[in-house]
Amino acid sequence: MNPVNYLYLAALLFAIGASGVLVRRNAIVVFMCVELMLNACNLALVTFSRMHGNLDGQIVAFFTMVVAAAEVVVGLAIIVSLFRSRHSASVDDASLMKL
Amino acid sequence: MENLIALLVAAPLLGAAVLLCGGRRLDKTGHWLGTVLAGASFVVGLILFTDMLGKDPENRALHQHLFSWIPVEGFQADIAFQLDQLSMTFVLLITGVGTLIHIYSIGYMEHDERRRRFFGYLNLFLAAMLILVIADNYLLLYVGWEGVGLASFLLIGFWQHKPTAATAAKKAFLVNRVGDMGLSIAIMLMFTTFGTFAFGPVLESAGETSQGKLTAIGLMLLLAACGKSAQVPLQSWLGDAMEGPTPVSALIHAATMVTAGVYLIVRSGAIFNAAPDAQLVVVIVGAVTLIFGAIVGCAKDDIKKALAGSTMSQIGYMILAAGLGPIGYIFAIMHLVTHGFFKAGLFLGAGSVMHGMNDEVDMRKYGGLRKYMPVTFVTFGLGYLAIIGFPGLSGFFSKDKIIEAAFAKGGAEGWILGSVALLGAAITAFYMTRVMLMTFFGEKRWQPDAEGHEPHPHESPKSMTVPMIVLAFGSVFAGGFFAIGDRFVNWLEPVTGYDHGHSPLSAATVTGATVVALVVGVGIAWAMYGRKPVPLVAPRGSVLTRAARRDLLQDDFNHVVLVRGGEHLTRSLVYVDHSLVDGVVNGTAASVGGLSGRLRRMQNGYARTYAVSMFGGTAVVIAATLLMRAV
Amino acid sequence: MSFPLLTATAALPAIGAIATAAVPAARRTAAKWLALFFSLGTLVLAAVVFLRFEPGGDRYQLTESRAWIADFGVRYELGVDGIGVALLGLTALLIPFVIVAGWHDADPLETKSSRWRPTQGFFALVLMVEAMVILSFVATDVFLFYILFEAMLIPMYFLIGGFGDRAHAGTDENAATQRSYAAVKFLLYNLAGGLIMLAAVIGLYVVAGSFSLSEIAEARANGSLEMATSTERWLFLGFFFAFAVKAPLWPLHTWLPNAMGEATAPVAVLITAIVDKVGTFAMLRFCLGLFPEASKWATPVVITLALISIVYGALLAVGQRDIKRLIAYASISHFGFIILGIFAMTSQGQSGATLYMVNHGISTAALLLVAGFLITRRGSRLIADYGGVQKVAPVLAGTFLIGGLATLSLPGLAPFVSEFLVLVGTFSAYPVAGVIATSGIVLAALYVLVLYQRTMTGPVRESVRSMPDLRARELAVALPLIAVLIFLGVFPKPLTEVVNPAVEHTMSDVQKKDPQPEVEAAK
């Protein structure tokens, strides 16, 4: 087997995650799908690192994780405070962008 | 001596500037200043004239180069003057008659509160006219050409509160502009053909280019002359121009400005000599106008309009003569000068009559005035005798020469032109006799005006009669002085050239025929207006008479075709601009607005919908990138 | 590097704009004097530029060059040629008159609160426009020029939309709607043009690899820059479209009558006499300078459009009922002449076009400002509301007439010189076009005289009976302009001297020679 298969898997996971973002209305689940996409990217990065034989890919994946952690913290805080004020975690309820 | 030339122009120009900018302080003295400066210009002209007489005939021309006016690559226009015998003739005529008319106006305009401005305009006219005749290139001539047009506009519309005057002024300027267009195209043609438009080089090398070009230049110059000199088909403004004060009619619309066309053609003689086709058109225009003006003059009851018709006709003579080439140039100018005297005199006389008759212009309301205004009667009468060509007076000599020259043209052309000129002489005698009889003879026919003031005809003040007397002297003696011993021919020959021509008829025959024509004309007029009383209201008259009263319907044609047509054209263009040109733009805007109204519905406010479009967009970008790589 | 004179000339009004805007609300008069002071200072600097400029010297003089956006090769490059100097002078000359003529145009309405400061805003915007226009006349970097070309729309938009005619000021809802329509139309037209130009500017950079006029010219001269014919044509069209909108050329002209009709007379002067000149100026400098081959290729079409502009503008002017719209259409006709002169590609035509820009600026300013004084007195722009003004206000009528005569190019006044040069230049290259254009002089006489006759002559109308004549402030505007018109009409040499060498450069850019006169050629 060639490690390229990992990349195919990453692509698959990324597409699934993206579809989830588009389909689900629960903000938490949407958020989880975003995490899934990030993880898929990380897998790709790690695989690249292996394919090219240097560690830069892993470093980037590492930073991604850190940034994802920060993002999750803030994102979940937003969801919580949103839930407090609206009593709902549905992304469709916050449709104030409409004219 | 050359440096004096600029002074000719500078004096009246200064007068115009001071009088027009000076404000009310000059109201009391302004007219004197204007008159003195006009006189000063005349004196300068005389000094230059005496100087010129002292020189060898071939080397009389003076040149003065002031400064380079428009220096542009390949295009040199200078402010430079040239004073030769031809210009000199005009200078003396313009400043001389001009000064007289300034003096006359002091009396005539005495009661007008805007007299100062009137004199300012007159001075402006003198300056422009002088520039016109002493310019040494066509572009500077053009400056004077339009300058006199402006002065004419201002003076015709001097009584601006009268809508007719304002309209007449506008009409005069517009019709003149059509002519000016001809002049500017002629100048452009000269520039592309000769690379210059100074008189010297252009006229010297006139023979070196194709006849087609020369014909084109000639026709364009003729168009200009038609505009300025009120020749068919651009004659319609002259009759209306009589709305201006009478001294203006005398100076501008009889003696000087309207003859500028003749000057232009004579000055450009070299071009016309080399373009016979253009010359032919010139004589046709002259001949047509000669008859046209005369017929119009026969039908008018307004004394000034009758004289205006006469002016048109007389200028027709001059143009005719100028179109004959070297045979006629000198006689055209000669007739121009004598005409300047007697026509100015006639107009001043008419003004004097109007002055005494509460500004009444209808000759049917005059009659028997010779008893009330003896001086006016005598001077007007002498002018009358001169214009009809009474043997021995000015008009006789100059007109006789033109008729002779027309016959001398030779061939069928000569016969036709000569006959037309003779016919014109007869009609001239008719309508001038009519004017004379209706004004000064018969019973008095005036009546109280609407407010009950009955006119009290009286002789005019000295300031008005003196110029009239001086001009009457000119009308009597100038022709004889010029003609006897060929003085005038010798004077102008170095400039215009002279060709005696071969007349099929002897000089005596022509003179006899002229006298016969004169007698016939006078006789008919006497039969119609002298023997029986003149009706107070004009009879209906024949078709021709009615058409002639309306300027032979030419104005109606203009009105229907040009004015109405123009109005419709502009109105429809305004509509087109608003709904078509602008409509396309507004329509585009409206459709964009509608489209965005549709597209706006896609903005439903759901973040997920926006996410779909982002995601889809990304997919498209990736697809495009891959495709680009694949290709 | 020596003293950056050009930067200073452009910066002074900009500083003036900021200073004027900062004047407190209550000190209105101080703001006006401050603006006037700065505009006069700019005039002095412009005079210095004019005197320092050596007609026989380099093509671009008083040059300045600094790196600006290094990554894209954008430089802050200034320099004037003769054409730039002439137009720089025109701008600096006219702005003080605009300010004096608009002295009371932006006084606050009583209904507004005391913090309302329209006066300061008005004069600051005028100075801002001046700064941008001056800079655009001296910019020799295409990108810098483009930025200014677009940026000057912003103050103009506010001047048109924010300061309407005093005649209809205040409560008239309809007038306010009309005004904002005009302002938006102005903005949209010019933005559309500008955006297309932006595409062409970028395209030019891609092709030439530089924004600098001098570098591009050099590359062209030594053959290192080869533009494909079609590329050059597309780029030319992109540039030309923007300039044709600005100029404006038929059929892109319809914004001008709206904008000039709704704006106050001084702002209308700003539009037609100054800002629009950037369009025609840019045609000369950029269209002809950068794309000579494409310019020659487009000449027949451009000349046709210019001729249509001349005749069409004049005919529409005749049909107008509104004084300012009439003058606007007259301007369209005159812009037709300018563009005709530029694209005739003869020395006379181009010199004439350049002089025309200057002379048209001055003559239109004279006519329009006096018309503005008239409109302010009566409170109406309609020709039909006037009649017999000559009797009650002779000086006003006289100055109006002289302005009108200048508009119809009477010899002796400045516009004649330029118009005749344009006609001669056109005629020598394209005789038929020259003849058609000449008919414009008849039409010009028609609309000017009709306007004069209907407003100034005839019986005195009741509504104008108590109309005062020109006041000292208004005379201070009208008389100097007339004096300049007469001076340049009689002695245009100071202008032709600086313009001629620049025209020679342009002629060598397009590699054209004047047609030789027939007789001389034969010799």
Place this chain on the structure above:
Amino acid sequence: MNALAAATTTSTGEAIQFWILGTVAVIGALSTVLLKRAVHSALSLAGTMIVLAVFYLANGAYFLGIVQIVVYTGAIMMLFLFVVMLVGVTAADSLKETIKGQRWLALGCGLGFGILLIAGIGNASLSTFEGLGAANAAHGGNIEGLANLIFTKYVFAFEITGALLITATVGAMVLTHRERTERAKTQREMSEERVRGKHLPPLPAPGVYARHNAVDIPGLLPDGTPSELTVMQTLRRRGQIRDVSQQSLADLKALEQRSGERLGREDADAVARGAQSPSAAENSEAAK
């Protein structure tokens, strides 16, 4: 490339591991998206992440593999679970789509995107790979190698990431922190309020008449209507009160019907009730 220790295939063991765990990962991802309840989604995602951690290890990224388990699966996913609990663990999403065409568009986009990515990878992929052996060995191991890079080449990014984390922490606190707009009540004030209020005795407890002791089931008033006062404020806000009054009535009717059937009583009333019975049964099912 071959000379530089490049390989074309991995070991067979890794291949087997990939195919098995890869399937698990995809199934986890799909259930994350498709399962109704947030808790189930979170758990599936955690599973997928653990699989990914194994893949990291298999790819030679030992440090990241561990970090993935510790930080991602351990910390982040637990955070998710906390929030899910906070927001309501029982609330199941309705999977009915409300935006017209959204689901098809999303599916289309997802599929298209996936196909494009896979096509792109397939287009660009190498048939050989280098392996991390040399890179890991260069500094004496994977962690040392990473450390070497982080603290030299990427030190600036690393510092900024630190700042980001701090900021995120502060941000989370700020976002969830509720500013107290009034003074906290003292015990005395609270007791006084209680005495003055409507309810002198303590609030009634939930589920008084319920069939089981659940806090989310309101007590029924004597007339059989549920009293919201009996349920905790938080649950009330979340809308997680389960109304059992109707359910118990339905149960009662079902009981009556069943006994009626047994007794052979058949009237129209009973038939009508019979139609209701399945839904009632379902309700009772859900209550459990």
